Amino acid sequence: MTPFPFLPDHNDLIETRYRKAEAMREAGIEPYPAKAEAGDTAAEVLARAEVLMESGDVVSLLGRVMGVRSFGKAAFFHLRDRTGQVQVYIKKNIVTEECFRLYKEFLDGGDLVHVTGRLFRTKTGELTVEAAELRIAAKAVRQLPEKWHGFRDVESRYRQRYVDLIANPAVAETFRARSRAISAMRRFLDAGGFMEVETPMMQAIYGGAAARPFVTHHNALDMRLYLRIAPELFLKRLLVGGLDRVYEINRNFRNEGISTQHNPEFTMLELYAGGWNADRMMGFVEDILREAAMGALGGTRAVFGDLEMDFADPVPRVRMVDAVSEALGAEVDWDTPLERLRELAGELPEEVRTPDEAIVHVFEERCEEKLQQPTFVHDFPKSLSPLAKSVEGRPEVADRFELYIAGMEIANGYSELNDPREQYERFLEQAERRKAGDEEATAEVDEDYVRALEYGMVPAAGLGIGVDRLAMVLTNSPSIRDVILFPLLRTAKREEHADSPSSVEETANGGSTG
RNA sequence: GCUCGGGUAGCUCAGCUGGUAGAGCAGCGGACUUUUAAUCCGUUGGUCCUGGGUUCGAGUCCCAGCCCGAGUACCA
Numbered sequence: 138m139t140p141f142p143f144l145p146d147h148n149d150l151i152e153t154r155y156r157k158a159e160a161m162r163e164a165g166i167e168p169y170p171a172k173a174e175a176g177d178t179a180a181e182v183l184a185r186a187e188v189l190m191e192s193g194d195v196v197s198l199l200g201r202v203m204g205v206r207s208f209g210k211a212a213f214f215h216l217r218d219r220t221g222q223v224q225v226y227i228k229k230n231i232v233t234e235e236c237f238r239l240y241k242e243f244l245d246g247g248d249l250v251h252v253t254g255r256l257f258r259t260k261t262g263e264l265t266v267e268a269a270e271l272r273i274a275a276k277a278v279r280q281l282p283e284k285w286h287g288f289r290d291v292e293s294r295y296r297q298r299y300v301d302l303i304a305n306p307a308v309a310e311t312f313r314a315r316s317r318a319i320s321a322m323r324r325f326l327d328a329g330g331f332m333e334v335e336t337p338m339m340q341a342i343y344g345g346a347a348a349r350p351f352v353t354h355h356n357a358l359d360m361r362l363y364l365r366i367a368p369e370l371f372l373k374r375l376l377v378g379g380l381d382r383v384y385e386i387n388r389n390f391r392n393e394g395i396s397t398q399h400n401p402e403f404t405m406l407e408l409y410a411g412g413w414n415a416d417r418m419m420g421f422v423e424d425i426l427r428e429a430a431m432g433a434l435g436g437t438r439a440v441f442g443d444l445e446m447d448f449a450d451p452v453p454r455v456r457m458v459d460a461v462s463e464a465l466g467a468e469v470d471w472d473t474p475l476e477r478l479r480e481l482a483g484e485l486p487e488e489v490r491t492p493d494e495a496i497v498h499v500f501e502e503r504c505e506e507k508l509q510q511p512t513f514v515h516d517f518p519k520s521l522s523p524l525a526k527s528v529e530g531r532p533e534v535a536d537r538f539e540l541y542i543a544g545m546e547i548a549n550g551y552s553e554l555n556d557p558r559e560q561y562e563r564f565l566e567q568a569e570r571r572k573a574g575d576e577e578a579t580a581e582v583d584e585d586y587v588r589a590l591e592y593g594m595v596p597a598a599g600l601g602i603g604v605d606r607l608a609m610v611l612t613n614s615p616s617i618r619d620v621i622l623f624p625l626l627r628t629a630k631r632e633e634h635a636d637s638p639s640s641v642e643e644t645a646n647g648g649s650t651g
Numbered sequence: 652g653c654u655c656g657g658g659u660a661g662c663u664c665a666g667c668u669g670g671u672a673g674a675g676c677a678g679c680g681g682a683c684u685u686u687u688a689a690u691c692c693g694u695u696g697g698u699c700c701u702g703g704g705u706u707c708g709a710g711u712c713c714c715a716g717c718c719c720g721a722g723u724a725c726c727a
Binding site: 146148149150151153154204206207208209210211212213214215224226228229230245246259260261263265279280281282283284285286287288289290291292293295296304346347348349391393394396397398399497517518520521522523524525535537539546549577616626627628 | 664677679689
């Protein structure tokens with residue numbers, strides 16, 4: 138029996154280090170001291186190295202001990218903080234006896250320490266802090282993965298992202314780049330007069346996209362709620378209210394399969410601009426993506442696998458029917474009869490019942506993956522775009538576009554439908570489709586949204602950018618899980634003492650619809 | 652959901668036609684005051700994902716299940 142509670146994966150390596158922490162306490166050293174001193178950063182120290190060596194000023198660093206190389210009466214290690222790392226040299230005849238004892242008896246790789254000392258250059262030329270003082274900042278009782286082969290097991294990397302971030306510096310850089318891309322887009326939007334807003338993620342009626350939702354329940358109100366599949370209908374209510382330059386960067390939730398391009402919760406930048414149309418919005422997409430690339434990469438060129446692209450280049454625009462015509466080797470349009478399309482395509486799945494569906498199907502099957510370089514596809518079937526306005530003079534064509542990069546849909550935008558009567562009809566059609574068994578059609582008509590349109594909504598264009606997929610492209614990450622810090626995984630296997638009370642089960646079951 | 656691949660020490664991985672479970676690194680003990688995968692000597696460490704089965708004997712073969720990945724399906 139051990140005197141402390143231990144986790145199920147406790148082992149003797151951890152035991153040894155817990156004992157060490159106890160021994161430190163017995164020696165009068167608190168392994169988890171209350172005081173923390175953020176002094177210099179590694180990056181600053183390296184940047185100011187020449188000045189610091191000249192002046193002999195003492196630097197002060199807080200960070201994690203990496204790669205200890207120890208000798209009898211001296212040692213080197215690297216001290217890593219959020220900005221980088223600096224080598225530290227500790228030598229018996231320089232530091233106090235207590236400090237040397239701390240190193241010799243208690244210090245392990247992975248510990249967080251505070252080091253102060255002067256900067257010098259070793260004979261191999263590396264800038265190094267000669268420790269005058271070494272103090273423990275926080276003891277680590279689990280050892281880090283091996284330095285040479287790293288931490289590769291994908292499942293462990295996702296489940297224990299904290300270890301992944303320490304062990305694989307490229308991973309941390311990916312998330313920094315993602316963050317910089319988002320910051321750059323925010324700056325660009327703010328500078329362009331857009332206002333950031335937050336709209337409900339828990340919605341009584343979900344809409345704005347075609348997807349199955351997650352369902353939850355509010356106890357006090359005894360109310361069924363859906364996690365939003367899109368913020369669109371709320372953002373456009375704001376347009377009615379006169380806030381007609383708005384954006385939101387936040388999570389959407391779609392109860393669908395998981396793949397290298399799909400995570401059940403994902404981040405979307407959605408924005409609306411009064412007085413714009415889809416054409417204007419395409420130009421804006423080019424601008425904001427260039428800003429995102431600049432932020433993430435410091436330049437406009439990006440590499441994704443074998444693909445090289447330059448976000449400074451104008452993005453070509455292709456009509457969907459033209460892309461499909463090329464794929465089929467014959468001119469087709471929205472008014473091409475279904476029979477003719479079936480003939481040209483060879484085979485079409487049973488659920489394809491209209492020319493619109495046939496063209497979209499062929500596009501998805503044969504065209505999407507060929508769109509490697511950034512490309513706008515525009516003019517979508519109106520029937521599959523219930524929130525979009527028609528192209529002038531062509532009521533069957535939606536003034537809508539999607540941006541493809543590396544075969545992935547990265548952005549989607551359109552001129553917003555603001556005719557309340559038409560919108561109501563479209564909603565009713567959706568409800569009919571739902572009744573007919575289309576699980577992705579919106580179940581309930583959002584009457585209040587139609588009411589809002591009845592007050593008059595400024596002509597506007599809207600845009601959604603899949604932030605995770607954009608981050609994939611900018612960071613050359615082949616899976617969406619590489620750009621989401623904590624991607625959804627099945628819960629790790631529970632221990633044998635685990636039992637599930639019925640109340641917990643009820644809650645869990647509320648989220649699944651089959 | 653389906654197909655394929657994977658799960659062995661803290662980490663990275665070997666383990667053939669079934670025959671007492673291995674390496675490197677880490678850890679632990681020792682030597683070592685400019686190393687950077689430090690070096691040298693010694694050494695501990697295993698629910699081989701789980702549960703059944705076949706067999707004298709299973710990490711290995713069979714069945715069922717769990718988890719991860721890739722592909723596919725789904726995904727205005």
